[in-house]
Amino acid sequence: MSQATLGDDDELFGEAANEMREDVEASLEEAWAALPAADDVWETDADNVLGVLNGLNSALDAGNAEDHLRDAKKWFTMGKRADAFEDADDLEAEIADLEDAIEDIAAAGEQVGELTSTIPALRGTLEEAGPDENADESDDEE
Incomplete structure (x- = not known):
């Protein structure tokens, strides 16, 4: 194998390492973007507690963040094992x-x-557990 071929291999490896790092960074960026925005989990326009909870539950969806994280970890692990970074x-x-x-x-x-x-x-428990308002009214009538 000639010196030129070895030099070309080093250059190709360097390019591959750069591309691998870019892939990891891109996957991380996509994962962060898939997470809910801070305002989405903080602000609400619901009329009651259940509405707030349902809205919050919907907002707490990580979307495809886990898939993008997995891609980032896959390429990161590959690059680290190859000592590419x-x-x-x-x-x-x-x-x-x-x-x-x-x-x-x-x-x-x-x-x-x-x-x-x-x-x-x-x-429901609290509504049922309180004193019976109708019983008080009938006591007042007597």
């Missing part, structure tokens, strides 16, 4: 941050889902 700490940190965000969204979604099913039952 000169400095991968920033990518690794961003992947960890994104994983944490997705986990937080999923946990919040579970909690909101539980409340969404609990609040109507609680309302």
Whole structure:
């Protein structure tokens, strides 16, 4: 094998490494974009608690973020094992941050889902548990 071929291989490897990093960065960007906006989980225009919870539950959808994260992790792992990245700490940190965000969204979604099913039952219990207003009215008439 000639020196020119080895030089070409290094250049090709460098290009591939750059493309791999760009793929990881693009997948991370798409994953972040798929997450709900902060205002979507904070602001509401619902008329009651159940409406707020239903709106929040809808807002707490990570969309395709997990799929994009998986792609980023796949290409990151491949590049890291091939020692293709000169400095991968920033990518690794961003992947960890994104994983944490997705986990937080999923946990919040579970909690909101539980409340969404609990609040109507609680309302019914409280309506039934109070004193019977009709009984008070009949006592007053006597």
